[in-house]
Amino acid sequence: GNSVTQMEGPVTLSEEAFLTINCTYTATGYPSLFWYVQYPGEGLQLLLKATKADDKGSNKGFEATYRKETTSFHLEKGSVQVSDSAVYFCALSEGFQKLVFGTGTRLLVSP
Amino acid sequence: DAGVIQSPRHEVTEMGQEVTLRCKPISGHNSLFWYRQTMMRGLELLIYFNNNVPIDDSGMPEDRFSAKMPNASFSTLKIQPSEPRDSAVYFCASSLFFTGTGVGYEQYFGPGTRLTVT
Numbered sequence: 001g002n003s004v005t006q007m008e009g010p011v012t013l014s015e016e017a018f019l020t021i022n023c024t025y026t027a028t029g030y031p032s033l034f035w036y037v038q039y040p041g042e043g044l045q046l047l048l049k050a051t052k053a054d055d056k057g058s059n060k061g062f063e064a065t066y067r068k069e070t071t072s073f074h075l076e077k078g079s080v081q082v083s084d085s086a087v088y089f090c091a092l093s094e095g096f097q098k099l100v101f102g103t104g105t106r107l108l109v110s111p
Numbered sequence: 112d113a114g115v116i117q118s119p120r121h122e123v124t125e126m127g128q129e130v131t132l133r134c135k136p137i138s139g140h141n142s143l144f145w146y147r148q149t150m151m152r153g154l155e156l157l158i159y160f161n162n163n164v165p166i167d168d169s170g171m172p173e174d175r176f177s178a179k180m181p182n183a184s185f186s187t188l189k190i191q192p193s194e195p196r197d198s199a200v201y202f203c204a205s206s207l208f209f210t211g212t213g214v215g216y217e218q219y220f221g222p223g224t225r226l227t228v229t
Binding site: 043099 | 115142144153154156159161166167202204206208217218220221222223
């Protein structure tokens with residue numbers, strides 16, 4: 001079945017460092033891909049999405065490109081802030097509605 | 112506008128007791144999802160509804176779990192009897208779904224209910 005694999009965390013960075021969180025997927029067909037973020041004590045929020053190959057999703061300085069040839073959707077940000085500390089989930093959609101999530105990657109940013 | 116509302120936020124109960132979790136989706140949304148989040152298994156979809164009708168309950172772990180959506184503004188997830196391994200954070204999410212195209216849009220998550228079964 002469909003699945004999402006994320007790099008294990010935690011990822012620990014200093015403020016203004018470059019961030020990459022790797023995500024690869026296995027899917028039949030052509031799913032949409034998503035990054036969700038979860039701040040402590042809160043539910044998940046959609047960060048960005050891409051619906052077809054070569055699409056780039058972006059939001060709040062974060063970017064991810066849908067790479068069909070490598071089945072990847074890596075999350076990047078050029079300069080992280082302390083406020084970006086959270087858990088990040090990569091996900092794909094099955095049949096337009098069902099979401100399959102990765103295990104999440106915790107990001108810790110220190111001043 | 113109010114987001115997805117879940118209650119209670121925290122629930123502590125003893126093994127064998129019945130537990131009911133509640134969710135109010137965003138007004139106007141016609142799809143509702145129940146998820147469970149644990150350290151061991153991550154985030155799992157339990158069941159989802161379109162227009163108050165259960166579409167896929169393949170993620171419901173056992174017959175002890177049941178979910179209902181009596182109207183567009185309310186859903187419950189019930190565990191009876193509860194067991195310690197049910198301890199988790201349960202999230203409800205809602206979205207818009209267009210029946211004609213079969214396309215669903217962004218899911219909005221509630222804050223979750225942290226369930227502890229002792």
